[in-house]
Each structure stands twice: as C-alpha cells, then as structure tokens.
Amino acid sequence: MTLSLQRRAFAGSIAALGLGALLTVATPFAAAQTVAELKKKGELTVGLLVDFPPYGTTNAQNQPDGYDADVARLLARDLGLKLNLVPVTGPNRIPFLLTNKVDLLVASLAVTPERAKQVTFSKPYSAATIVMYGSKKAAIKGAPDLKGFRIGVARASTQDVTVTQMAPQGTEIRRFDDDASAMQALISGQVDAIGCSTTVAAQIAKRVPANTFEQKFVLRQQEMAVAMRPGQDELLKTVNDFVARNTANGELNKLYVKWLETELPKMQ
Known part of the structure; x- marks a missing residue:
C-alpha cells in the first residue's frame, strides 16, 4: 500500500471511530438494568396497556390510567423516582421490554411458561x-x-x-x-x-x-405480574419486596377495589 493510500485508510478509520463515538453519545439510554441505574436516571419508564379497562385505560386528559397505572405510580413513589408511562399493545409489550424501550412492564401480562422463557416475572400483583x-x-x-x-x-x-x-x-x-x-x-x-x-x-x-x-x-x-428483562435480579428482588409489602398492608387491594369494585383475589 502506498503512503497516500495508508494516510487515506488511517483518516477513514479515525472518521469512522469519531462517528461511532458520536452515535454512542447521541443515543439516549432508554432503559436501566439495575436499581442503581434507575436512581441515576431519576426516572422509571413503565410500559402499560391503555386498551384493557379498568386495568389499563386513559383518563379525560387522554393520559394512561387504570389499576396498572396506579400500581406503577405506587412503585415509582416507593423507589423515589419520576414516572414515565409508555402505552404498549398486547403484541408489542414484550418486544418493547426486550429492546430497552421501557424499564419494566406493568401491563396486565399474565404469567405463562411460554412468556417466562422471554421475560422474568415478579410475584403476581393482580389477577383476572x-x-x-x-x-x-x-x-x-x-x-x-x-x-x-x-x-x-x-x-x-x-x-x-x-x-x-x-x-x-x-x-x-x-x-x-x-x-x-x-x-x-x-x-x-x-x-x-x-x-x-x-x-x-x-x-x-x-x-x-x-x-x-x-x-x-x-x-x-390468570395471574398477572410485573415483567423485567432476564438478568435484572436486583430489580426483581426490589419489585418482589414491593409487591409483598403492598399486598400485606392492603395498598394493592385498595387500588383493586377502586378500579374493579371487588377484592384483590388471593394469588399463588
């Protein structure tokens, strides 16, 4: 290779590296993997349905609402984080989670063996x-x-x-x-x-x-649980503690009665 060609190749490599670094900096960190990362981000991004009333719906201001939204609000408040609710659909809710568009799902996702191969489920927080x-x-x-x-x-x-x-x-x-x-x-x-x-x-x-x-x-x-990406073990423990504590103190039951006008079913 001539000196001229070597210089061009070197310059091209530097340009490519520079572009890669720029893209890395410009790409937003969409979802966190650990509780520490969530705290650093300062926000909990939760995917939920808005077409499954009263679990997921929209209010008069066309904002996400319902039992799942209230559970997400309670969880964010428990973690001391700002809440960002992201509407999802039945077919795209797991893809949204696995492609880091959300931190977790509170989206009336029923626990099934097939889904457990893709996501990690918390203790059930709801049933239908x-x-x-x-x-x-x-x-x-x-x-x-x-x-x-x-x-x-x-x-x-x-x-x-x-x-x-x-x-x-x-x-x-x-x-x-x-x-x-x-x-x-x-x-x-x-x-x-x-x-x-x-x-x-x-x-x-x-x-x-x-x-x-x-x-x-x-x-x-069907029992429904919070869904997380595989490997989020610390977050899983945090969410499980949240579910257990708010089941025991009656907070989840209050929300369930508010939206479904019946007691929260006993769950496995």
Missing part, C-alpha cells in the same frame, strides 16, 4: 378471570361447542393461547389487534363470541341491550 363471552343465541356451553362458531380474541393474549389450545377443529378463530377491537367485533356481529376478561365482558354489557350477551364458560384464571 378469562371467560368465553358471546351471543345468548349461540349454543356454547364448553370448548367442544366452539366448532362452527366465529370466535374473536386479542392477538398474542392469554385468551388467544387458551382458545387456540382448546378449540376443536372447525372453530373459526379471528384475531384482533387488541381487546377493544375484539369487543367491537362482537357487538357488530362479526364474531359469535370472544375470549375476554370479566371486566371487558362487563364493559360490553353496559353498551348493549340487556340479555344480548352472556358468559358461556370460564377459560382460565
């Missing part, structure tokens, strides 16, 4: 009963009766997994982006029934004439 809810005219009493019916579910949700596992061949499963879309599909007659939480079923009942829909059968009882 998932049911099959549909038209009173639909002769559905159990999973075998789903054959021939159009069943709606929110994509990538617990009910999606459960219905997919139990539905017999010949069931038409229609997947929607979120619970709100599945709910609208039921109300508009696009599907005969949907898998949803009892709270979503209650919301539907308020919007339609009496005796239009009914609970067909229980799909499962």
Whole structure:
C-alpha cells in the first residue's frame, strides 16, 4: 500500500471511530438494568396497556390510567423516582421490554411458561378471570361447542393461547389487534363470541341491550405480574419486596377495589 493510500485508510478509520463515538453519545439510554441505574436516571419508564379497562385505560386528559397505572405510580413513589408511562399493545409489550424501550412492564401480562422463557416475572400483583363471552343465541356451553362458531380474541393474549389450545377443529378463530377491537367485533356481529376478561365482558354489557350477551364458560384464571428483562435480579428482588409489602398492608387491594369494585383475589 502506498503512503497516500495508508494516510487515506488511517483518516477513514479515525472518521469512522469519531462517528461511532458520536452515535454512542447521541443515543439516549432508554432503559436501566439495575436499581442503581434507575436512581441515576431519576426516572422509571413503565410500559402499560391503555386498551384493557379498568386495568389499563386513559383518563379525560387522554393520559394512561387504570389499576396498572396506579400500581406503577405506587412503585415509582416507593423507589423515589419520576414516572414515565409508555402505552404498549398486547403484541408489542414484550418486544418493547426486550429492546430497552421501557424499564419494566406493568401491563396486565399474565404469567405463562411460554412468556417466562422471554421475560422474568415478579410475584403476581393482580389477577383476572378469562371467560368465553358471546351471543345468548349461540349454543356454547364448553370448548367442544366452539366448532362452527366465529370466535374473536386479542392477538398474542392469554385468551388467544387458551382458545387456540382448546378449540376443536372447525372453530373459526379471528384475531384482533387488541381487546377493544375484539369487543367491537362482537357487538357488530362479526364474531359469535370472544375470549375476554370479566371486566371487558362487563364493559360490553353496559353498551348493549340487556340479555344480548352472556358468559358461556370460564377459560382460565390468570395471574398477572410485573415483567423485567432476564438478568435484572436486583430489580426483581426490589419489585418482589414491593409487591409483598403492598399486598400485606392492603395498598394493592385498595387500588383493586377502586378500579374493579371487588377484592384483590388471593394469588399463588
């Protein structure tokens, strides 16, 4: 290589290194891995649903609210940190966590073995009963009766997994982006029934004439936990202590009663 070419190569390398350093400095530190990093950042960034009332919804100012939002506020206050709430959807909530867009999820994420392979779960802080809810005219009493019916579910949700596992061949499963879309599909007659939480079923009942829909059968009882990235052991202990303490002192129950008008279920 000639001296001229060597100088050009060296200059190119320095320029590349300079650009890399610039990008490193310019890229914001989106999420923390440890409690110390959270304290240094001064802010807790939490992903939560806003389409799953009353667990996740929006208030009159179009800001995130609901049981999950209140739990996140309680956790941030416990840590002495400013809270940044980031709306997520059912399908993108785990990707948001794993790509460092949020520090953790308080997003009605049900604990399942499949999800436990991707994220680390805290002790459960909430629970919900998932049911099959549909038209009173639909002769559905159990999973075998789903054959021939159009069943709606929110994509990538617990009910999606459960219905997919139990539905017999010949069931038409229609997947929607979120619970709100599945709910609208039921109300508009696009599907005969949907898998949803009892709270979503209650919301539907308020919007339609009496005796239009009914609970067909229980799909499962799901417990929901705070989700963190694998390896956040210190943060996991901190969150577990938070859940245990606020379960024992009744603070989580107060929030649950506030939003769901019933006592917080006993959880494993």
